[in-house]
Amino acid sequence: MAQQIELKSTVKESQLGQRLDQAIAELFDEFSRSRLKEWLLAGKVSVDGAVVTKARVRVMGGEDIVVLAEIEDEERWEAQDIPLDIVYEDEDLLVINKPRGLVVHPGAGTPDGTVLNALLHHYPQIAEVPRAGIVHRLDKDTTGLMVVAKNVPTQTRLVRTLQKRRITREYEAIAIGKMTAGGMVDKAIGRHSTKRVLMAVSEFGKPAITHYRVAERFREHTRIRLRLETGRTHQIRVHMSYLQHPLLGDIAYGGRARIPKGATEELTTMIRSFDRQALHAVMLKFVHPTTGEEMQFHAPVPDDMIEMAEALRQDMRDNYEDEY
Template sequence: MSQQIELTNTVKDSQLGQRLDQAVAELFSDFSRSRIKEWLLQGKVQVNGEVVTKPRFKVMGGEEITVFAEIEAEERWEPQDIPLDIVYEDDDILVINKPRDFVVHPGAGTPDGTVLNALLHHFPDIAEVPRAGIVHRLDKDTTGLMVVAKTVPAQTRLVRALQKRNITREYEAIAIGKMTAGGKVEQPIGRHSTKRTLMAVTPMGKPAVTHYRVAEHFREHTRIRLRLETGRTHQIRVHMSYLQHPLLGDTPYGGRARIPKGASEELAEKIRQFDRQALHAAMLRFEHPVTGELLEFHAPVPDDMVNMSEALREDTKLNHSEDY
């Protein structure tokens, strides 16, 4: 079973001089680079209405790119009866609140048991939509809100809205260290040079912008709110690590336990036992892809982060005179 799709987008001026395969992969980041290259070689990509089959063809910016292709149904993606916390659903979209320890998409090491498998069971027709309607992802242990498209037109419009930065995504996090004020991180992110499962700030990476503000000060930690402008893999985790304020529990990005001086043994143990990045997608705001209505959703901060904030707050009160 296969499905015909048509994708269109315009090459950005910032992509001047890029290879065609690289430019198309960035414009249609919902699809893998290998699939994009395959479509190119098969003559399914047009530049300003003309078929171009050379991946090395250089773009100048402003070209209209059209892709006419077929998507084969992936047989390995099996529906699985896994419960989903559905915040909102209609004929075109659904919004879920993802728990920790839940991978979004099947991949190496996680062939099933994912959000995608759960979506196929909940709404079988979503198999007709590329990537089962998944528009953006959250890391395995990041909790919170995700929007999923139930139809191809809804997905196309949501992906376009993401590319145009018209979807607002706000996160709650606990960072290590004393952050004095909010700000913006504008640093490109790419694959880590030696640790291939991690990302890093690198001059050769893709543009990435994260806004953050301080919500609450603790003695050796800071509760923050963040807003994404772009959606790179591990973006918040990488940017906070770059600021030397990695997230609590995020060991891969330097988030080793920091115990405040004179903290109770109970708090010290809580900090040591916090075993995931303290990151939660708390708010999602976007225009409905079909009706155009402005929608806004909120997901309460999960118990592990709430309890940690309460413990850090109590510790800060008890040691107020000593540190301030």
């Protein structure tokens, strides 16, 4: 059974001159570019009230875009018995603590073995919800909290709440370099100009705001807490790289190993072998879309990040007099 959907948005001034297919891909990035283009060519997209079927039409900024389409049930994806760490569940939603190495949604190179496949096994009725109820994503090797809707009304309300920046998401991370103070990064993020699988700060991208504060300083690293206002792909990783403080282990965005002077062999090995971005979604807070109750969840920092922080802390103690 197909789900009827209606998407609405307004072309931003920063998108002046973009092709229509590119513009809607940015406006409705919860759907794939190929799916959006199919809808466009099938006459499912209107611009200022008029149906447009040509992808190469240029936008000027300010146009009202409406997409009226159907989404087939997610039956083509297989339910798989993959363990889920469920922090909370009721009849409308569930909150999970995602481990490292688990992709959220099937895609190129990862046709199954994802959070979505696990959700279909845990709650088969979720196949009736677009994207199996997934409201926001975490990168494959980022750990921590995600909220998932179990029915269409809940998903619609959660998506709107997220768009209005009323879902609080806090992260714990270890960044490379000595950060002196916290702050805010207000820099738009778009697709990297040459490395298409990566993102980058771009004046033509979507607005992205990240708040951060210093939690603990080490000799050549800093433990930080971050809060997202927006939820762009790779947002924290891109913004920290922009500040020249990429995350420990994040080779894609410049997080190459930095060894403190005089570090022990054990610490040197730990730093060089840390093989994922040191990033964990530690807190999630939102108003329940059905009950109106404010809900807040916490996920303990995983062992690999705890052990790394303790090793850096011990290095700090061992070298305190030399540094200060």
